[in-house]
Amino acid sequence: MVSLRGITKSFGAVRSLRGVDLTLAPGEVLGLVGDNGAGKSTLMKVLAGAVQHDSGQISIDGRDVRFTSPADARRERVGIVYQDLALCDTLDVASNLFLGREPRRGPFIDRATMHARAAETLSELHVRVKSTYQEIGELSGGQRQAVAIARAVSFRPRVLILDEPTAALAVAEVRQVLKMIRDVAAQGVGVILITHRLQDLFEVCDRITVMYEGRSVEDAPISDLDIERLVAMITRSGATNGGPGTGANTDTDTDTDTEEVA
Numbered sequence: 001m002v003s004l005r006g007i008t009k010s011f012g013a014v015r016s017l018r019g020v021d022l023t024l025a026p027g028e029v030l031g032l033v034g035d036n037g038a039g040k041s042t043l044m045k046v047l048a049g050a051v052q053h054d055s056g057q058i059s060i061d062g063r064d065v066r067f068t069s070p071a072d073a074r075r076e077r078v079g080i081v082y083q084d085l086a087l088c089d090t091l092d093v094a095s096n097l098f099l100g101r102e103p104r105r106g107p108f109i110d111r112a113t114m115h116a117r118a119a120e121t122l123s124e125l126h127v128r129v130k131s132t133y134q135e136i137g138e139l140s141g142g143q144r145q146a147v148a149i150a151r152a153v154s155f156r157p158r159v160l161i162l163d164e165p166t167a168a169l170a171v172a173e174v175r176q177v178l179k180m181i182r183d184v185a186a187q188g189v190g191v192i193l194i195t196h197r198l199q200d201l202f203e204v205c206d207r208i209t210v211m212y213e214g215r216s217v218e219d220a221p222i223s224d225l226d227i228e229r230l231v232a233m234i235t236r237s238g239a240t241n242g243g244p245g246t247g248a249n250t251d252t253d254t255d256t257d258t259e260e261v262a
């Protein structure tokens with residue numbers, strides 16, 4: 001459904017993306033992993049239309065697309081929940097869900113309809129809040145994350161990108177978010193999950209793409225991996241290519257690090 005090929009992006013002298021390939025099928029949960037600074041968030045901003053890449057191809061259902069704004073990506077039904085959520089703390093749950101597209105009656109926001117629809121959306125996703133009138137700032141981290149995901153899902157995406165959705169959550173809250181991911185994927189949505197919680201990947205992912213210093217370096221079904229192999233892939237410690245000390249060169253790139261920009 002989605003294919004990224006040879007994506008590059010520089011910010012001034014910083015070459016954040018140096019050639020990334022990634023694919024995603026409908027209903028698939030893809031784990032996108034890599035150390036801090038590997039380029040995961042930048043790549044996802046490219047796919048969500050928030051950052052424009054320098055070269056490379058994005059295609060959706062076989063059509064080449066080029067996004068110049070988040071609205072372009074939303075039209076292609078690519079949804080994203082950013083690391084820092086972008087919810088409005090002083091507004092209630094329903095207002096956050098419908099921010100910018102509130103149901104109206106004449107010139108006024110139709111609050112009754114908005115809250116009824118919010119309750120419906122949340123219950124479809126098994127998200128529990130005391131009331132849709134609660135301010136976002138009063139919710140737990142897990143509830144806020146769930147509302148942010150519900151907002152993205154309410155746009156009916158076919159691709160849903162989640163950037164570190166469980167980083168700041170308690171154990172029970174992590175469980176809920178993982179369940180939401182499975183539910184959304186079961187409806188045919190392709191989900192891309194960025195996380196440092198490697199154990200979560202084994203619970204929800206079908207496949208893993210590993211990034212290293214701005215490149216995609218590995219792509220494997222999760223069933224072929226265990227935590228040790230995954231860590232070795234992320235750190236490129238060589239364990240995937242015969243282990244350290246064998247002299248195996250795991251660097252498949254032809255260019256050298258001498259061109260690295262400080």
Ligand SMILES: Nc1ncnc2c1ncn2[C@@H]1O[C@H](COP(=O)(O)OP(=O)(O)O)[C@@H](O)[C@H]1O
Nearest residue numbers: 011014016034035036037038039040041042043
């Ligand atoms: N807007 C930006 N301006 C300059 N550099 C950026 C910008 N966004 C990201 N970068 C740089 O790109 C690299 C990749 O960052 P990022 O995509 O956030 O990595 P990750 O999400 O894998 O931790 C980092 O070196 C980061 O500092």
Ligand SMILES: [Mg+2]
Nearest residue numbers: 040041042083
């Ligand atoms: Mg990031």
